[in-house]
Amino acid sequence: MSYSKENTLLYVENLSVAYGDKVIIKDINFVENDIVREGSTTGQVICFVGRSGRGKSTLFRALTGLVKPTTGKILIADTLTEGGNDAKEVCEGDVGFVDQKYTLFRNKTVYEALTFALRKQKLSKEEKHEKIISYLEEWGLEKVKDQYPNELSGGQRQRTAIIEQIFCSGHYMVLDEPFSGLDVGNIEDAKKAFNMISSLHSFNTIIYSTHDIELAAELADSIYVIGYPTIDGEHANYGTIVKHFDMKELGLAWKEFGLGHIEVVKQIKAAMLAS
Ligand SMILES: Nc1ncnc2c1ncn2[C@@H]1O[C@H](COP(=O)(O)OP(=O)(O)OP(=O)(O)O)[C@@H](O)[C@H]1O
Ligand SMILES: [Mg+2]
Known part of the structure; x- marks a missing residue:
């Protein structure tokens, strides 16, 4: 399916967060662009997976401006300007957040x-x-x-x-484990809501985490694995992006779950187990 990458919507460079002197996440770099497909409005659906305690929620608190990064920067498109061309640093309130405790x-x-x-x-x-x-x-x-x-x-x-x-929320919405604790019917409703949000505006960007790897591969067009990196043969104990699956490039985005997705699920699980 053909698509093009337009304006940068999310730019994260050299991000790290430490609590006191304990570094939780480090060296986080990624860019997400506005995806444009002819004949359809397509938002961005970005998923973070990784084993417990690797720093997904910590990353989300930084992305939503709730914690101040120790280093690095997070820029989002200033969607209030024409075409959303200007970038601004993320502030608390710019990005909607459904936290893991559903406050x-x-x-x-x-x-x-x-x-x-x-x-x-x-x-x-x-x-x-x-x-x-x-x-x-x-x-x-x-x-x-x-x-x-x-x-x-x-x-x-x-x-x-x-x-x-x-x-x-405006165009950005971060959901930390939105599918945990939902029954099969609720999961279908939540999936429908993702599709609805994504089809409403090309800038709409959903970022979520999940421990259900099938739901990562089925719904996201970009999947990041957060884990402990191996440096000189040893596990470091801070989280970073250890693998990225661009489902668009793999030809798997916006498609029914099939054999290609099953293969990606296997690769994601392997990457998680190794980190
Ligand atoms: N306020 C805090 N002060 C100190 N350490 C913290 C704080 N919040 C989280 N941590 C630590 O940061 C690490 C990452 O936690 P985080 O909640 O980001 O992981 P996670 O990937 O979201 O895990 P899970 O999948 O279980 O939700 C953990 O070791 C945790 O103990
Ligand atoms: Mg978490």
């Missing part, structure tokens, strides 16, 4: 939280109500719409957090 407002019900998430949208009160109700129905949350976070199951909290970010 919600403690004192807002599901319905109130979603109303708050829509506050900046130019819709009438009725339109907002309809939009919220249709999402609640689609995501199986209408029965719990008046409940508070401590009265929700883990999966219900997670779905509320995802919808919240769909409602209030």
Whole structure:
């Protein structure tokens, strides 16, 4: 399938994050461009995989401006300028974040939280109500719409957090393990939401992590493996990008899961086990 790479949407150079004197991630470099395909609006879907503790969540906190990098820079397209040509350093709030713990407002019900998430949208009160109700129905949350976070199951909290970010994010959205704890039906809904977000605007960029390697290969058009690098025959104990699979170049992006994907899954698992 033919495509071209246009403006840079995400530029990460020499990124490292340390907590105190403990280096967690280091030497992280990657670039993601706006993908343009004739006859279809295509956003970017980028996945990070890697074994537990390798630094995926730490990287995501840096990408969303929640932690300040120890070294390096993270630039995103300034999508407010015409064509999104200018780059700016990422600040907290530029990138929507669904964290691994699905943090919600403690004192807002599901319905109130979603109303708050829509506050900046130019819709009438009725339109907002309809939009919220249709999402609640689609995501199986209408029965719990008046409940508070401590009265929700883990999966219900997670779905509320995802919808919240769909409602209030700009072009960038980072989801840390959005599929964990979801049942088969919810996973299908989340996949549909990915496709929907991606087809709405060419700049829309979803970055997610998962321990489900099949879901990485099926959904992403770019997959990075974060692991401990081997230097002079020894494992270093900081995370970095040890492998990149460009599913576009491999001819596997935007396709039904097939034999080619199964081969990539094998290679990803091998790269993870080695790091
Ligand atoms: N605030 C912190 N202070 C010190 N160390 C931290 C802090 N947060 C995370 N770490 C450490 O950083 C390392 C990477 O953690 P991180 O949560 O980024 O891993 P992960 O790849 O997301 O793992 P998982 O797949 O289990 O979610 C771990 O060793 C963790 O103990
Ligand atoms: Mg994590």
